[in-house]
Amino acid sequence: MNEQLKAISKLDRVIHEPSRLMIISVLWAIKECDFLYLLHETKMNKGNLSCHLTRLEAANYIKIEKTYRGKVPKTLLCLTRIGRTAFDRYCKNLKIAFNPDFEKTPKKTIPPIPH
Amino acid sequence: MNEQLKAISKLDRVIHEPSRLMIISVLWAIKECDFLYLLHETKMNKGNLSCHLTRLEAANYIKIEKTYRGKVPKTLLCLTRIGRTAFDRYCKNLKIAFNPDFEKTPKKTIPPIPH
DNA sequence: CAAAATGGTTTGTAACATAAACTTGTTTGT
DNA sequence: ACAAACAAGTTTATGTTACAAACCATTTTG
Numbered sequence: 001m002n003e004q005l006k007a008i009s010k011l012d013r014v015i016h017e018p019s020r021l022m023i024i025s026v027l028w029a030i031k032e033c034d035f036l037y038l039l040h041e042t043k044m045n046k047g048n049l050s051c052h053l054t055r056l057e058a059a060n061y062i063k064i065e066k067t068y069r070g071k072v073p074k075t076l077l078c079l080t081r082i083g084r085t086a087f088d089r090y091c092k093n094l095k096i097a098f099n100p101d102f103e104k105t106p107k108k109t110i111p112p113i114p115h
Numbered sequence: 116m117n118e119q120l121k122a123i124s125k126l127d128r129v130i131h132e133p134s135r136l137m138i139i140s141v142l143w144a145i146k147e148c149d150f151l152y153l154l155h156e157t158k159m160n161k162g163n164l165s166c167h168l169t170r171l172e173a174a175n176y177i178k179i180e181k182t183y184r185g186k187v188p189k190t191l192l193c194l195t196r197i198g199r200t201a202f203d204r205y206c207k208n209l210k211i212a213f214n215p216d217f218e219k220t221p222k223k224t225i226p227p228i229p230h
Numbered sequence: 231c232a233a234a235a236t237g238g239t240t241t242g243t244a245a246c247a248t249a250a251a252c253t254t255g256t257t258t259g260t
Numbered sequence: 261a262c263a264a265a266c267a268a269g270t271t272t273a274t275g276t277t278a279c280a281a282a283c284c285a286t287t288t289t290g
Contacts, residue, residue, distance in 0.1 A: 001158055008137050009158070018131065019247080022123050025212070035269070043116055043124070048248055050270055055246090066269095071256065073268055091213065097136070098206065134278080150238070163279055165239060170277095181238095186287065188237050235288070245278080252271070259264080 007096035014059045015090045019044060019052050024087050027062060027079040035075040053077065061086055122211035129174045130205045134159060134167050139202050142177060142194040150190040168192065176201055 001009075015024060022042045026033065039049055056062040061083030065076040079087070116124075130139060137157045141148065154164055171177040176198030180191040194202070 001156060004140060005137050005157060008133050008140065011133050013133075016131070016133065017247080018123050018126050018128070021212070022120050025119060025123065036267090039268095041116060042120060045249060046269060047250075047271080050268095051247075054270090073255080075269075094209070094213065097140075098209065132278080151236090154237095160280060161238060162240080162281075166278075169239090188286085190238075231290105233288100233290080236286080238284090238286105240281105240283070242281085243279085245276105247276080248274085250271105250273080253269085255267085257264105257266070260262095 004097050004099055007093040007099075010093050011097070012086055012090050012093075014055065014061065015087060017052070019048065020056060023049075023052060023056065023077075024061070024079065024083065027077060028084070028087060032076055032078040034077065038077065056083070059083075059086075119212050122208040125208050126212070127201055127205050127208075129170065129176065130202060132167070134163065135171060138164075138167060138171065138192075139176070139194065139198065142192060143199070143202060147191055147193040149192065153192065171198070174198075174201075 015021060019042070022044075023038060026038060026041055035049070035053075038044075038053075039046060042049070044052075053062065053064060057064050060080055063078050063080055065078075067074050067076055130136060134157070137159075138153060141153060141156055150164070150168075153159075153168075154161060157164070159167075168177065168179060172179050175195055178193050178195055180193075182189050182191055
């Protein structure tokens with residue numbers, strides 16, 4: 001099993017799901033935001049967003065803080081240290097997987113001749 | 116919705132699944148190989164590999180050719196033109212998603228200030 | 231010729247993503 | 261003041277998926 005394949009197989013599935021990848025990407029860039037911002041930015045629907053946020057919270061990748069803005073509920077989200085580390089590792093694996101420079105036609109590293 | 120998020124949401128789910136990403140990566144690099152080679156190279160189990168190959172075939176991303184080597188069955192796999200194109204597009208999206216140089220601490224492009 | 235190996239496929243199950251329906255409250259219109 | 265509409269999410273229901281265990285057909289080996 002070569003380097004690239006190993007890296008692919010190590011990709012964190014919690015992060016790998018595109019919806020969650022979007023969420024984490026946003027939270028990575030801006031320290032904190034609220035539910036509705038994510039909702040509009042990612043174009044997901046509410047139920048879906050809610051589920052993925054819960055999943056990320058269960059993995060300890062984000063913190064969900066429920067507050068009020070006046071009388072209106074406002075849910076704040078931010079990446080935890082664990083989440084940030086996990087995303088860094090994810091990116092590292094992705095980089096190895098699409099080694100070496102992410103431009104390739106064709107790939108440089110050829111696997112051993114198939115039998 | 117910014118560029119990166121749009122790129123993430125456009126990622127082809129058939130290709131995105133890590134097992135299939137491994138399969139396609141291998142087939143991309145070497146024109147053709149057989150079932151057992153893939154099996155060993157990816158460390159998947161047979162049932163799993165078989166299912167993912169069928170799925171890729173259903174998407175017209177690979178061609179499955181069942182031959183015999185003497186009396187022993189030998190299943191040959193190769194990427195179709197459609198599959199190759201789809202993988203190229205996938206890579207392009209991934210590259211945009213992890214814009215601009217795949218190294219980031221922190222990201223350069225900051226989304227609009229969250230409300 | 232029985233047992234093990236080869237090269238897979240099919241089947242069953244648990245996890246998952248998704249959206250529709252629901253909930254809890256707040257604001258608006260009359 | 262009270263009903264209707266809106267806001268901000270959550271829960272529930274459903275279809276899809278990934279996965280591995282069990283299975284199958286043939287071939288090789290002891």
